[in-house]
Amino acid sequence: MPTVGGMTPFIYNGAPGRVVFGFGVIAQTPDEVRAQGCRRALVLSTPQQADAARDLSERLGELSVGVFTEATMHTPIDVTERAMALVRQTQADCTVALGGGSTTGLGKAIALRTDLIQIVIPTTYAGSEATPILGETVDNLKTTQRGPKILPEVILYDVDLTLTLPVGLSATSGMNAIAHAVEGLYAQDANPIVSLIAEEGVRALGAALPRIVRDPMNREARSDALYGAWACGVVLGSAGMALHHKLCHTLGGTFDLPHANVHTVVLPHAAAYNAAAAPLAMARIARALGVTDAPRGLHDLARSLNAPLSLREIGMPESGLDRAADLASSNPYWNPRPIERDAIRALLDDAYFGRQPAATIPSPKAAHA
Secondary structure, three states, X not given: OOOEOOEOOOOOOOOOOEXXXXXXXXXXXXXXXXXXXXXXXXXXXOHHHHHHHHHHHHHHHHHXXXXXXXXXXXXXXXXXXXXHHXXXXXXXXXXXXXXXXXXXXXXXXXXXXXXXXXXXXXXXXXXXXXXXEEEEEEOOEEEEEEOHHHXXXXXXXXXXXXXXXXXXXXXXXXXXXXXXXXXXXHOOOOOHHHHHHHHHHHHHHHHHHHHHHHOOOOHHHHHHHXXXXXXXXXXXXXXXXXXXXXXXXXXXXXXXXXXXXXXXXXXXXXXXXXXXXXXHHHXXXXXXXXXXXXXHHXXXXXXXXXXXXXXXXXXXXXXHHHHHHHHHHOOOOOOXXXXXXXXXXXXXXXXXXXXXXXXXXXXXXXXXX
């Protein structure tokens, strides 16, 4: 691609939205509902966070028209249809999603169908609240779409809500967020601003997650991790997806594997697949993590967090690897390295057994990018 004044031409689309970040900001939810011109909020959560959702509904008082607590991972359309019935019954004019990516996904699915205002209160490091991207599952196939209706209008990042996030989920949720930034660095529509944000997100999470494993109630580490998750989410919302997300959507939607765990396991192997084709991205990732080799650094980070390292340990059947390779190779997302079915099958084999990625050596130019 030709350069102009030393800079490669690029396109940048900023995603609009309001972010309120701090400690105890969940108390501002009623004010944020009113500020959006809404008076009939439907609170969303997973079954595991039903009590917290009901507490939030009580906090909203007359602004709440009810609670829907059936959100689940991969956003199955049948769950969305049940939520839509309640939206119509209550005449809700906005949703308040309290939870991780599963709950955020449900709010997005409702907004796609209704264009209702979305207020999201994340309790994990998923980062999806900052993106106009929705993945929905029907008949064990997960499809992804992007659009302005899907992007939440308001995000309330309350660090206090993450203090009790279990260490294991903190680790995998954080690795999931890092995956967003990693792909943003080599995406087809990567640009200088997104790359800066991506490197900062990886740096913040890479430093914070080990501290959280050692001291889960460390408020500074929790704050840094939530900040990093937001940065990584912004990257995913501003740049496209590539091989890593295609693999994770295929594995998660087809084999019903836990979303964050899949991202954690696949990330080092997807990075290794693309390393030679994206040396500048690998150099930035390595610099953010303070390592010399990006794929190995990502693998070692997951290991240091006691996170899962293999598809086998998170429930993937070995008999499904061939089908996964076939699905991931058909209708692939854009990727810096061409998608080759046999190479993808080898990648999945490495991920299934949790092998350490082969070392990559960045070019001198990339190392100083």
